[in-house]
Amino acid sequence: MAVNTQFSIAVHIMAGLACQRGRNITSATLAASVNTSPSFVRRILAKLSRAGLVETATGKAGACWLAKDAKDISLLDLYAAVDAPKAFSIHNYTEQKACPVSCHIKTALQKALGKTQKAMEASLAGISLAQIVSDVKQR
Amino acid sequence: MAVNTQFSIAVHIMAGLACQRGRNITSATLAASVNTSPSFVRRILAKLSRAGLVETATGKAGACWLAKDAKDISLLDLYAAVDAPKAFSIHNYTEQKACPVSCHIKTALQKALGKTQKAMEASLAGISLAQIVSDVKQR
DNA sequence: CATAACTGTTACTATAATAGTTTCAGAATG
DNA sequence: CATTCTGAAACTATTATAGTAACAGTTATG
Numbered sequence: 537m538a539v540n541t542q543f544s545i546a547v548h549i550m551a552g553l554a555c556q557r558g559r560n561i562t563s564a565t566l567a568a569s570v571n572t573s574p575s576f577v578r579r580i581l582a583k584l585s586r587a588g589l590v591e592t593a594t595g596k597a598g599a600c601w602l603a604k605d606a607k608d609i610s611l612l613d614l615y616a617a618v619d620a621p622k623a624f625s626i627h628n629y630t631e632q633k634a635c636p637v638s639c640h641i642k643t644a645l646q647k648a649l650g651k652t653q654k655a656m657e658a659s660l661a662g663i664s665l666a667q668i669v670s671d672v673k674q675r
Numbered sequence: 676m677a678v679n680t681q682f683s684i685a686v687h688i689m690a691g692l693a694c695q696r697g698r699n700i701t702s703a704t705l706a707a708s709v710n711t712s713p714s715f716v717r718r719i720l721a722k723l724s725r726a727g728l729v730e731t732a733t734g735k736a737g738a739c740w741l742a743k744d745a746k747d748i749s750l751l752d753l754y755a756a757v758d759a760p761k762a763f764s765i766h767n768y769t770e771q772k773a774c775p776v777s778c779h780i781k782t783a784l785q786k787a788l789g790k791t792q793k794a795m796e797a798s799l800a801g802i803s804l805a806q807i808v809s810d811v812k813q814r
Numbered sequence: 815c816a817t818a819a820c821t822g823t824t825a826c827t828a829t830a831a832t833a834g835t836t837t838c839a840g841a842a843t844g
Numbered sequence: 845c846a847t848t849c850t851g852a853a854a855c856t857a858t859t860a861t862a863g864t865a866a867c868a869g870t871t872a873t874g
Contacts, residue, residue, distance in 0.1 A: 540764070540860080540861070541764055541765065541766035541861085541862080542861085542862095543763060544763060544764070544765045544766050544784055544788075545766050547780070547784060547787075548766070548776065548777075548780045548784075551776050551780055551783070552774075552776045555775070555776055562819090562820065562821090563820080563821075564820090568771060568774070569771055569774045569776055569777040570766070570768055570777070571768035571769055571771065571777070572766075572768070572862080572863070573862095573863060573864060573865090574820095574821095575823095575863080575864065575865075575866095576862070576863060576864085578821065578822065578823085579822090579823085581821090581822095582821090582822065582823080585822095592821065592822090593820085593821080593870095593871085594820065594821045594822075594869075594870045594871070595819080595820060595821075595869090595870040595871025595872065596817095596818065596819050596820055596870080596871050596872040596873070597819080597820075597871070597872055597873090598819070598820030598821050598870085598871080598872095599820080599821090600821090611787065611791075620763075621860090623762040623795060624682060624683060624759075625679070625680055625683070626680065626683045627680035627683050627684050627687070627709070627711075627833095629709055629710035629711070630710055632707060632708055632710065635691075635707070635708045636694070636811060636812070636814075637687065637690050637691045637694055637708055637811055638687075638708040638709070638710070639814075640810070640811040640812075640814045641686070641687045641690055641807075641811055643810070643814070644690070644807050644810035644811050645683055645686060645687075645807075647810060648686075648750065648802050648806075648807060648810075649683075651798060651802070652750075652795055652798040652799055652802075654798075655794050655795055655797070655798035656762060656791055656794055656795040656798070658794070659790060659791040659793075659794035659795070660791055663787050663790070663791075667787075668780075668783050668784070668787060671779070671782070671783035671786060671787075672775065672776055672779040672780055672783050673775070673779075679831080679832070680832085680833080681832085681833095701848090701849070701850090702849085702850075703849090711833080711834070712833095712834060712835060712836095713849095713850095714834080714835065714836080714837095714851095714852095715833070715834060715835085717850065717851065717852085718851090718852085720850090720851095721850090721851065721852080724851095731850065731851090732841095732842080732849085732850080733840075733841050733842070733849065733850045733851075734840090734841045734842025734843060734848080734849060734850075735841080735842050735843040735844075735847065735848050735849055736842070736843060736844095736848085736849075737841085737842080737843095737848070737849030737850050738849080738850095739850090760831090766862095815874105816873105816874095817872105817873085817874085818871100818872090818873085818874100819870100819871090819872090819873105820869105820870080820871085820872100821868105821869085821870080821871105822867105822868090822869085822870100823866105823867090823868090823869105824865105824866090824867090824868105825864100825865085825866085825867105826863105826864080826865075826866095827862100827863085827864075827865095828861100828862080828863080828864095829860105829861085829862075829863095830859100830860090830861085830862095831858100831859090831860085831861095832857100832858085832859085832860095833856100833857085833858075833859095834855105834856085834857080834858095835854100835855080835856075835857095836853100836854085836855075836856095837852100837853085837854080837855095838851105838852090838853090838854105839850105839851090839852090839853105840849105840850085840851085840852105841848100841849085841850080841851100842847100842848090842849085842850105843846105843847085843848085843849095844845100844846095844847090
């Protein structure tokens with residue numbers, strides 16, 4: 537577990553908020569469900585808040601709730617919000633002038649992997665938070 | 676640079692082999708192009724060899740070469756060969772019995788992310804090593 | 815108005831994946 | 845039989861991430 541799991545935690549959090557809509561939920565409540573510390577939850581929550589996906593209240597009756605309807609939030613929104621790393625990363629190295637592959641592979645890779653990244657994001661865009669919630673409730 | 680770059684290095688290596696087809700290439704030559712150690716190249720090369728994508732010769736005139744035509748090798752083949760990590764990983768946590776989200780989000784996520792992973796792999800399957808090589812040569 | 819309870823943020827530690835190196839046994843060529 | 849390669853194992857260093865702790869700022873409430 538050293539890969540980035542913030543995305544899936546974000547989905548978990550948002551599904552929780554969607555299920556409990558209306559009630560005031562604290563980071564501690566969410567942390568219990570995700571099984572991590574409230575602080576970590578808040579860190580992710582802050583990103584979601586900056587992205588306009590959740591709203592929060594500070595102060596004593598502090599809480600958080602969805603900023604929009606679950607139907608109008610896609611997994612791509614969450615992916616972008618938590619700023620998860622790209623699916624692929626290109627190795628960096630100093631170009632060997634004598635070698636055409638070494639000089640040009642990077643551009644070729646960027647082109648190819650950009651396409652793949654787009655395909656992935658399109659798939660994420662097609663899944664709404666509402667669908668996830670419905671899946672969760674069906675069980 | 677702590678994310679997995681083996682995939683892009685594998686593409687680099689394979690593009691090199693495709694460009695120099697026929698010549699006998701050693702891990703040291705490839706390492707110079709990628710700008711890493713021959714040993715690291717061999718580690719990746721070994722995976723590609725196990726996957727049937729390259730063939731190697733041991734002994735003094737040791738070398739390696741493509742096992743198939745570049746047209747018949749897709750980026751998905753390379754992706755599978757180096758056993759790159761999945762695009763998403765799901766956080767693991769102990770289920771909170773009282774919380775339906777905590778209990779069922781994992782299955783819902785697996786379903787959704789499985790779809791996304793498939794989309795990504797389909798995109799990779801559509802790009803051949805030959806295309807990469809052609810991109811590299813065009814510059 | 816004082817207290818309690820929350821958020822937002824920063825700073826820190828621990829862990830785990832990965833890159834990269836070193837080393838050596840085994841194999842084939844000349 | 846010496847040279848030079850692969851294959852593989854063992855090791856270190858680096859870095860992203862998870863996770864924790866601490867605290868200032870904010871607000872509801874008695």
